[in-house]
Amino acid sequence: xxxxxxxTVEEKLRALYDLQLIDSRxxxxxxxxxxxxxxxxxxxxxxxxxxxxxxxxxxxxxxxxHEIASKKNLxxxxxxxxxxYTEQQKNVRNNREFNSLSKEIEYQELEIQLAEKNIKEYKVxxxxxxxxxxxxxxxxxxxxxxxxxxxxxxxxxxxxxxKEEKALMDKxxxxxxxxxxxxxxxxxxxxxxxxxxxxVVAIERGASGGSFFTIPPQIQMxxxxxxxxxxxxxxxxxxxxxxxxxxEKEKMEQLFSSL
Numbered sequence: 001x002x003x004x005x006x007x008t009v010e011e012k013l014r015a016l017y018d019l020q021l022i023d024s025r026x027x028x029x030x031x032x033x034x035x036x037x038x039x040x041x042x043x044x045x046x047x048x049x050x051x052x053x054x055x056x057x058x059x060x061x062x063x064x065x066h067e068i069a070s071k072k073n074l075x076x077x078x079x080x081x082x083x084x085y086t087e088q089q090k091n092v093r094n095n096r097e098f099n100s101l102s103k104e105i106e107y108q109e110l111e112i113q114l115a116e117k118n119i120k121e122y123k124v125x126x127x128x129x130x131x132x133x134x135x136x137x138x139x140x141x142x143x144x145x146x147x148x149x150x151x152x153x154x155x156x157x158x159x160x161x162x163k164e165e166k167a168l169m170d171k172x173x174x175x176x177x178x179x180x181x182x183x184x185x186x187x188x189x190x191x192x193x194x195x196x197x198x199x200v201v202a203i204e205r206g207a208s209g210g211s212f213f214t215i216p217p218q219i220q221m222x223x224x225x226x227x228x229x230x231x232x233x234x235x236x237x238x239x240x241x242x243x244x245x246x247x248e249k250e251k252m253e254q255l256f257s258s259l
Contacts, residue, residue, distance in 0.1 A: 010226040012179060013200075014248055016187060017240050019175045020200040021252040026168050027197050029161045036154045043147040050140040057133045064122045064129065071115040071122075078108040078115070167259040183229075190236050200238045202245030208232040215239070 007015070085101045085108070092098045176184050190199035201209030203220060213234045215223075223230050224241040231238055 007178075007180075008226075009228055010244075012183060013226055013229065013238075013240050013244060015175060015178045016183065016200045016238060017202075017245060017248045018252055019172065019179065019184075019187065020198065021248065022168055022172045022175060023191070023197065025256060026165060026172065029165050029168070032161065033154070033157050036150065036157065040147065040150050040154050043143060043150060047140065047143050047147055050136060050143060054133065054136050054140060057129055057136060061126060061129050061133070064126050068119050068122050068126075071119050074115050075112050078111045081105075081108045164259050168256075171255070171259075187238070190231075190238065194235055194237060198237065200240060201232075202240050202242050204242070208235065208237055208239055211235055211237075 082105050085105045089098055089101050092101065179187075187199045191197045198209065201211075203209070203215060203223060206214050206220070208215060211232060211234060213232070215232070219230065220241075222228065223239050224243075226241070226244065229238060
């Protein structure tokens with residue numbers, strides 16, 4: 001059985017740069033979505049919070065109306081008792097019974113006064129609750145409208161980019177399998193640690209892409225020779241020569257346009 005030929009350094013560099021181009025394309029797509037998914041999530045939470053608050057306010061309003069009805073019943077009961085005790089006073093046998101009934105009448109009158117005071121307080125609270133409910137409904141309506149708009153934006157972007165992103169993620173996995181695990185791990189580690197997720201960059205005007213640090217001519221020649229994998233000593237990025245980069249960009253543009 002023939003032994004599998006190991007990929008050359010140049011093949012590894014091309015595969016790494018291709019992987020970088022694919023992952024950068026995915027980054028671009030996600031940047032287009034930007035903060036929208038988080039905005040939508042925050043708005044959904046806010047809408048739910050407002051709905052919960054509105055439900056509680058409506059419950060409070062119901063409870064206050066129930067309390068008013070209860071106090072009105074108490075007043076009617078107290079009035080009935082006053083009438084009853086007043087009638088009984090007409091048939092008392094002595095002052096002690098009369099005074100006892102007078103105290104009962106006085107107590108019921110105080111109960112009526114207290115109940116009427118409570119009803120006034122509840123009515124003030126009801127007006128305040130109604131005002132807060134109106135404000136909350138207005139806020140809820142505005143937030144729901146904003147949420148609908150943002151969801152529409154997100155859905156439009158998702159519809160436009162989801163298929164491409166999925167295809168690119170599949171391609172990213174395919175290309176990872178073409179590269180030895182050690183290099184993929186190094187690539188991912190560098191990608192996490194550098195700006196813009198660029199772990200593999202081409203030399204531009206004598207410096208590594210995205211850097212101002214000049215690369216010595218001798219190192220540039222070694223990079224162009226494609227005999228070993230060379231990293232930028234300042235950023236840790238893997239470096240490729242401009243010609244290889246241009247060739248791979250052209251190849252990957254064709255791949256992207258076919259997705």
